Amino acid sequence: MSDHARPSPPQANPQGLTTAEVAERMARGEVNDVPVRSSRSTADIVRGNVFTRFNAILGVLFLIIVVAGPIQDGLFGFVIIANTAIGIIQELRAKKTLDSLALIGEAKPTVRRDGTPAPLSTSEIVLDDVIELGPGDKCVVDGEVVEADGLEIDESLLTGEADPVVKRPGDPVMSGSFVVAGSGAFTATKVGRQAYAAQLAEEASRFTLVHSELRTGISQILKYVTWMMIPVAIGLIVSQLYVENHDWREAVRRMVGGIVPMVPEGLVLLTSIAFAIGVIRLGRKQCLVQELPAIEGLARVDTVCLDKTGTLTEGGMDVTELRVLDGDETYAASVLAAFGAADPRPNASLQAIIDAYPDGSDGWHCTGSLPFSSARKYSGATLRDAHGESRTWLLGAPDVLLPPGHPELAGVDEHGARGLRVLLLARATKPLDDPSVMDGIEPTALVVLEQRLRGDAAETLRYFAEQNVSAKVISGDNAVSVGAVAAKLELPGAHSPVDARRLPAGRDEMAKVLEGGSVFGRVTPQQKRDMVGALQSRGHNVAMTGDGVNDVLALKDADIGVSMGSGSEATKAVAQIVLLNNSFATLPSVVAEGRRVIGNITRVSNLFLTKTVYSVLLALLVVIWRVPYPFLPRHLTLLSTLTIGVPAFFLALAPNRERAQPHFVRRVMRFALPMGVIAGIATFVTYLIARHHYHGAGELDAETSAATLTLFLISMWVLAIIARPYTWWRIWLVLAMGLGFLAVLVTPWLQAFFKLKLVGTEGPWTAVGIAVAASVALELVWRWISRRPA
Incomplete structure (x- = not known):
C-alpha cells in the first residue's frame, strides 16, 4: 500500500506494536512478504534448461529429420530430451538443498511487540514495527531511528562510502546497511517490495551460474562453433545435392549428419550438473554456497586471508587474570561489572568479563557510553557511583590507549607472546565525547583473556600448506598475541608477526611485505x-574469511568471501560461501569440490571438443573432395554416446584432486585441436580407401561402416587417454563402451538399425590398421603436450 493511502503513523511507541495492531497491518497487507530466494524459481529452472541456443539448433535439425526421415537418424533428438530432463532434475535438487540451508541461515531480527523483544523471521515484520539493532545487525527493512546509543551504521553496500554514519533519533536507515558500533532501535517505514531489502536479497542470495572461467570459456568456444556451422552446412547441402546428385532427403540426412556432431551439446549440461551436485554435496556438510561459481573460485585461490577471531579461535573467551595497577581488585571488578551491564550487545571480550564478574557493580550507574569500534580499538562509559560522583572509564587495547614506551606495555607483550589477549581498564580525565579523551588516562587494571583455539584449525592450515595455498592471518588484535596463536597452530612464519600500523601505505610496497609475512596484527577494517x-595487484586469487562487521569491506573485495554462520548478518550478506556449522575445517571440502568440478569439466571438455574439431574437418574435406558425407546422423549418435556421452557423465562426477589450473580455453584447445585433426584425417583416409575398394559395388554402407570403425577406435583411444590415471572403474568404463560397439556389430537387428555392415576382410582390417597408426600418433602428441606447460 502506498504511503498516501494510509493515515500518518502515530509517534512510535518504544514498547512496539500490540498484537491487535500487528493483526490490523497484516489484514491491510503491510507485511514484509518478500520471500527468501536462494535459487531460481522452478519455472526459471525449466526455462533455463529447455530454451537454450543449442537445444534450438538441435531441435531444428531434429524437425528436419522428422520431415526427411527415417526416424533412426533423429536419435539425437531423444538425447536432447534426456539431457534437458537430467539438467532440470539436478538443478531442482540443488534448489531444494539451497532453500533449506537458506532457512537455517536466515536473519532473525529482534522485534519489540507488546513491550517484549523477540527474534522474528524477516517475513513476519509489519509496518511500524520497532526493530532493535546491535553491532553486526543488518537493517532488513527501511525505517527511522527512534533510539540511538552511539549508533554507527555502515551504508557502503548502498552508497559505496566505507565510513560509518552516526545515526540519531529521526534519522533514516536503509535496508542493506548494517551496524558497526553502538545500539539502538528503529521503526519500519517501508516493508515488502517497497523496501530496498527486496532488491538486495534478490542480488545477494541468487542462485547463479555466471562469472565463472569455466562457463565463460565454454560459452566462448560454443559461440565460435555456432558461427562455423553456418558456412559448413551450406557447403554440405550444396555438395550433396549438386555434386553428388543425391535426392533431397539423402542430402538433408548427410548434411545433418555433418552438423550435429559439431555441437558439444552435453558440455554445458555437464558443467551445470557438476556445479549443482557440488552444491548438494557441500550442503550436506552445512556449507551454503550463495553463488555456484564460488566453488570454482575457491579452488583457484592461492592466498587465504584469515581473521583470527571466529576462524582460528572459537567465539568464546575466558578471563584468566585481573592484574590491578591502581587501587584494589574489588574496586576494579565492580567497575568491570558495571561496564558489562552498560552494554546491551557485548562483544566476545566483554562477554567474558560479564561471565567473570556478573554481579558486584557496587552501585555504579551508567550515564553515557561509547560502544566498542574496531577502528577505535576501545569502548568507554561514564559511570556514576552511589555517592553521585561521575567518572569516565575506557576499556580497550593497551598499546592503543597507552603511549609507546609506557612501562605497562612490557607486561602486555609478555602475555601476548603466550597468545593471550590483554585489555586495559583506565580512568579518563576528559569526557567521552572529547576527541582527546585518551590523553592523560590513568591505568587501573589489566584484564587477561584466553581465547579458545578451534580443534580443527591446525589440520586445516596444514591442508592449505600442502596444497601450496598461502595463509595470512589478519587480525585487529595485538600482533604478538596473534603470532602466538598462529604459532600454536604451526603456521609457517608465525614467529615473525607484523604490526599493521607500520605497513607502508603504497600498494606495491604493502604487497611485498604481505607476500613475505604470515601474521599481521592491529589491522583496521580499511x-x-x-x-x-x-x-x-600481484596476481593472487584471494579468499577472505571472517565473521565480524570489521571484515565486511575485505569480504566484499576478495575474490571469494567466506563467512561463518554465527557471524554478523552483514558478513553473511556479502559472502559467497557461508559455513553454517561455523567450522573452518569445512573449507578444504569446498576447495576439493571446486577442484573436482574444474578438473573433471576440463577433462570431459577435451572429449567434446575433439569431436567438434574432427566433425568440422570431415565436413570441410567432404566439400573439398566432392564426395558423399561418410556418416548418417545415427552413426555419429552411436559414436557420441559410447565414446563421449556416457563416459563423460561418469568422468564429470568422479573424484579429482588435481590442482586447478588457469587458462581453461587454451588448455582444452591445445589438446582437442591436434587430437581432432588426427582423428579427422585418419577417418577420411579410411573412407577414401574404402570408396576405392568398394567402388562400383553399390556398397556405400560398407564405406560408411569402415570409416565408422576407424573413428570409433580412434575415439576410444582418446577416451583411454582422458580416463588416466586408471582406476578399476575407469578401466571397466572404457571396456564397457568397447563391448557396446561390438554388440552393435554382431547383432543383426542392431546392424540394420544403425546401417553398419563390415564387408569382407580387407576393408575392415585396413580400417583397424589406420586406427592403430592414428592412435600411436595420438599417444605421441599427448606425451608431448603433457610435458609442456600450458
Whole structure:
C-alpha cells in the first residue's frame, strides 16, 4: 500500500506494536512478504534448461529429420530430451538443498511487540514495527531511528562510502546497511517490495551460474562453433545435392549428419550438473554456497586471508587474570561489572568479563557510553557511583590507549607472546565525547583473556600448506598475541608477526611485505580491504574469511568471501560461501569440490571438443573432395554416446584432486585441436580407401561402416587417454563402451538399425590398421603436450 493511502503513523511507541495492531497491518497487507530466494524459481529452472541456443539448433535439425526421415537418424533428438530432463532434475535438487540451508541461515531480527523483544523471521515484520539493532545487525527493512546509543551504521553496500554514519533519533536507515558500533532501535517505514531489502536479497542470495572461467570459456568456444556451422552446412547441402546428385532427403540426412556432431551439446549440461551436485554435496556438510561459481573460485585461490577471531579461535573467551595497577581488585571488578551491564550487545571480550564478574557493580550507574569500534580499538562509559560522583572509564587495547614506551606495555607483550589477549581498564580525565579523551588516562587494571583455539584449525592450515595455498592471518588484535596463536597452530612464519600500523601505505610496497609475512596484527577494517587489494595487484586469487562487521569491506573485495554462520548478518550478506556449522575445517571440502568440478569439466571438455574439431574437418574435406558425407546422423549418435556421452557423465562426477589450473580455453584447445585433426584425417583416409575398394559395388554402407570403425577406435583411444590415471572403474568404463560397439556389430537387428555392415576382410582390417597408426600418433602428441606447460 502506498504511503498516501494510509493515515500518518502515530509517534512510535518504544514498547512496539500490540498484537491487535500487528493483526490490523497484516489484514491491510503491510507485511514484509518478500520471500527468501536462494535459487531460481522452478519455472526459471525449466526455462533455463529447455530454451537454450543449442537445444534450438538441435531441435531444428531434429524437425528436419522428422520431415526427411527415417526416424533412426533423429536419435539425437531423444538425447536432447534426456539431457534437458537430467539438467532440470539436478538443478531442482540443488534448489531444494539451497532453500533449506537458506532457512537455517536466515536473519532473525529482534522485534519489540507488546513491550517484549523477540527474534522474528524477516517475513513476519509489519509496518511500524520497532526493530532493535546491535553491532553486526543488518537493517532488513527501511525505517527511522527512534533510539540511538552511539549508533554507527555502515551504508557502503548502498552508497559505496566505507565510513560509518552516526545515526540519531529521526534519522533514516536503509535496508542493506548494517551496524558497526553502538545500539539502538528503529521503526519500519517501508516493508515488502517497497523496501530496498527486496532488491538486495534478490542480488545477494541468487542462485547463479555466471562469472565463472569455466562457463565463460565454454560459452566462448560454443559461440565460435555456432558461427562455423553456418558456412559448413551450406557447403554440405550444396555438395550433396549438386555434386553428388543425391535426392533431397539423402542430402538433408548427410548434411545433418555433418552438423550435429559439431555441437558439444552435453558440455554445458555437464558443467551445470557438476556445479549443482557440488552444491548438494557441500550442503550436506552445512556449507551454503550463495553463488555456484564460488566453488570454482575457491579452488583457484592461492592466498587465504584469515581473521583470527571466529576462524582460528572459537567465539568464546575466558578471563584468566585481573592484574590491578591502581587501587584494589574489588574496586576494579565492580567497575568491570558495571561496564558489562552498560552494554546491551557485548562483544566476545566483554562477554567474558560479564561471565567473570556478573554481579558486584557496587552501585555504579551508567550515564553515557561509547560502544566498542574496531577502528577505535576501545569502548568507554561514564559511570556514576552511589555517592553521585561521575567518572569516565575506557576499556580497550593497551598499546592503543597507552603511549609507546609506557612501562605497562612490557607486561602486555609478555602475555601476548603466550597468545593471550590483554585489555586495559583506565580512568579518563576528559569526557567521552572529547576527541582527546585518551590523553592523560590513568591505568587501573589489566584484564587477561584466553581465547579458545578451534580443534580443527591446525589440520586445516596444514591442508592449505600442502596444497601450496598461502595463509595470512589478519587480525585487529595485538600482533604478538596473534603470532602466538598462529604459532600454536604451526603456521609457517608465525614467529615473525607484523604490526599493521607500520605497513607502508603504497600498494606495491604493502604487497611485498604481505607476500613475505604470515601474521599481521592491529589491522583496521580499511587496512584489511587495502591488503586484499594489494595481494590481488600481484596476481593472487584471494579468499577472505571472517565473521565480524570489521571484515565486511575485505569480504566484499576478495575474490571469494567466506563467512561463518554465527557471524554478523552483514558478513553473511556479502559472502559467497557461508559455513553454517561455523567450522573452518569445512573449507578444504569446498576447495576439493571446486577442484573436482574444474578438473573433471576440463577433462570431459577435451572429449567434446575433439569431436567438434574432427566433425568440422570431415565436413570441410567432404566439400573439398566432392564426395558423399561418410556418416548418417545415427552413426555419429552411436559414436557420441559410447565414446563421449556416457563416459563423460561418469568422468564429470568422479573424484579429482588435481590442482586447478588457469587458462581453461587454451588448455582444452591445445589438446582437442591436434587430437581432432588426427582423428579427422585418419577417418577420411579410411573412407577414401574404402570408396576405392568398394567402388562400383553399390556398397556405400560398407564405406560408411569402415570409416565408422576407424573413428570409433580412434575415439576410444582418446577416451583411454582422458580416463588416466586408471582406476578399476575407469578401466571397466572404457571396456564397457568397447563391448557396446561390438554388440552393435554382431547383432543383426542392431546392424540394420544403425546401417553398419563390415564387408569382407580387407576393408575392415585396413580400417583397424589406420586406427592403430592414428592412435600411436595420438599417444605421441599427448606425451608431448603433457610435458609442456600450458
